[in-house]
Amino acid sequence: MSDFGVRIKDSSGNILLDTPDRITRFRYSTEVNADADDNVTLADIDGYSTIEFSIMLETGSGKCQHSVARSGTQISWVHQDGYAGIVKLYESAKSLIFVFMYT
Amino acid sequence: MGYGIKILNDNNEVQVDGEYRNFSEVESDTNVTINSYPELISITNTSLVPVIAIRPDTDSFINLFSYVYSSPNYTDFNVIGGIEGPYDPSYGVPPVVISTTVDWIAYTETPSKSTETHGLRIYNSDTDLVFDSGKKYFDIVQVDQIILDDPTHVGAVWNRPYEDITHSSIENPYYILSPNGFWWISGMVEPGKFAYIIFRIGLKQISSTSVRVGWFWYDGGWCGGAASTGYNPTCNLITCNVR
Numbered sequence: 001m002s003d004f005g006v007r008i009k010d011s012s013g014n015i016l017l018d019t020p021d022r023i024t025r026f027r028y029s030t031e032v033n034a035d036a037d038d039n040v041t042l043a044d045i046d047g048y049s050t051i052e053f054s055i056m057l058e059t060g061s062g063k064c065q066h067s068v069a070r071s072g073t074q075i076s077w078v079h080q081d082g083y084a085g086i087v088k089l090y091e092s093a094k095s096l097i098f099v100f101m102y103t
Numbered sequence: 104m105g106y107g108i109k110i111l112n113d114n115n116e117v118q119v120d121g122e123y124r125n126f127s128e129v130e131s132d133t134n135v136t137i138n139s140y141p142e143l144i145s146i147t148n149t150s151l152v153p154v155i156a157i158r159p160d161t162d163s164f165i166n167l168f169s170y171v172y173s174s175p176n177y178t179d180f181n182v183i184g185g186i187e188g189p190y191d192p193s194y195g196v197p198p199v200v201i202s203t204t205v206d207w208i209a210y211t212e213t214p215s216k217s218t219e220t221h222g223l224r225i226y227n228s229d230t231d232l233v234f235d236s237g238k239k240y241f242d243i244v245q246v247d248q249i250i251l252d253d254p255t256h257v258g259a260v261w262n263r264p265y266e267d268i269t270h271s272s273i274e275n276p277y278y279i280l281s282p283n284g285f286w287w288i289s290g291m292v293e294p295g296k297f298a299y300i301i302f303r304i305g306l307k308q309i310s311s312t313s314v315r316v317g318w319f320w321y322d323g324g325w326c327g328g329a330a331s332t333g334y335n336p337t338c339n340l341i342t343c344n345v346r
Contacts, residue, residue, distance in 0.1 A: 005112035006119060008236040011221040016236045022116045023234070024243045025123035026212065029152050048117075051246050053281035053339055056169035059141065059181050061301060061322045063169070065282045067336055080282075084330040090285040096152065096170065101123070102243040103116045 028099040031057065032066060032077060034092040039076035042099065046073050049103040058093040066095045075099055108225055119234055121225040126154055126210035127238035138202040141168050141181040148176040151211035154241060155180055156277035156343045157306070158206040164305030164319035165205055166280055180207075183303060183321060189261055190323035192298050198323050208277055208345070210241040245270050245342040253335050254286045254302045254318045263302065265317025267309055270342045274311040279341040280304065286318060286333035289326045299326040304338060316340055 005019030017023075027050065028042055052075050054065040066077040079092035108121040130147055146153065159165050164185045171179035182205055186198040212231075216224060219237025227233050252264040270276060289299035301322040307315045316338065 004110075006110050006223070008222045010219055010237070016219075016222055017119070019112055019118070020114075022112065022118045022242075023120065023125050023240050025117065025120050026126050026241075027123060051243060051339060051341055053279065053341065055167070055281065057172050059169045059171075062285065064285050064334055067282050080334050080336075082285075082332065082334055084287065084328070084332050087327070089287045089330075089332065090334055093169070098154065100126075100241075100243060101117075102246075 022103070024100050024102045027101050028075070028097070030097050032095050032097055034058070034094050035079050037078050039074050041074050043073050045099070045101060048101045050099055050101050052097070052099045054095040054097050056093040056095055060093070062090040063093040064090050065093055066097065068097055119223070119225070121227060121233050124212045124227070124231055124233045126241035127213045127235070128241075129153075129209055129211050129214070131206070131208040133206040134204045135207065136202060137165055137182055137184040137205055138200050140198070140200050141183040143171070143179050143181055144207065145179050146177065146209050148178050149211055150175045151214060153177050154210045154279070156208050156210070156241075156279050157182065158275065158277045159306045159308050159314070160203045160205070161308045163201040163203040164307045164317060165203060166283055166303065166305035168283070183305070185305065185319035186321060186323065188300065188320035188323070190300055190320060191292060192323060192325050193292055206277070213238055239345070242344040243341055244273050244276070244344045247340040247342070249316045249338040249340055251284070251304065251316070251318060251335065253331075253333070254288060255331070256288050256290065263318040263320075265315050267313055267315050268340055269313045271312050273342065273344055277343045277345060278306055278314060279343065280306055280316065280338055282336050282338065284318070284333065284335050284338070286335060288331045290329045297326050297328055299323060302333070314340070
């Protein structure tokens, strides 16, 4: 039995949230242009596990979303494009960046 | 924090947090057919940024490709599926998408309170609803980093690398896979004529407690020369609980 936490039941007695459960918290999102590389510092994520990822806001066979990485409390994103010779094979898309805290 | 509550469990994990607005389920659907190129799936228009998690079927790879935003709302999302292959444009027909299905859930910041009359509801100092025990919350239970080898085509052998991920603590979860890769292989199929195939990275369910992350054939056509190159990132597979 857990010593800490909260157990929440609905009107029928079903457990909606139990003591071992945890809820993922939304920390940050931003929309970034296709060719944008940038970063943001989120001081309050220090000590917490986060997941940071991107979703494209454009569709096309050769489109790629930004890569997103965390270093300390800094979240950075980098656009992606690539060539074969002088021919552009894939190119960066406008993207949504997300950061969630899950511990 | 002037308002709200923060509750920690035995593992010192934040169980409920009144400071950050949590994402809760606003819409879902199951057994949605994927047989277009890509498949456009509509959601109820929302000005709130959504997070959409998917559950693939066992028969073919898919991945969530993009959201559609038409100011001021998010209106749709695109899911891509694999094509029959190896695709050869010499046949004179466009690539054929392998028909499969997807289940999906959309989450946003909690826009309104539930109808539940028992439980716990927390607001922040801006009177935004940050937690409501009557809602189904976006809940990450596992994150795996996936590093796949590059796809190859040697002789008649196509190599599409994959990795199987097990999540024994949860059955039939939903997933987010990001970022996606892009790989291009082209070669001469007739004298002076070159064809290409594009690979993407997707998900295919193996069992209720495992999923395959792998490269799949996504597109093809004619091109001007031979190459094997692309973008092969470290992918995050985010496994999500469904409360």
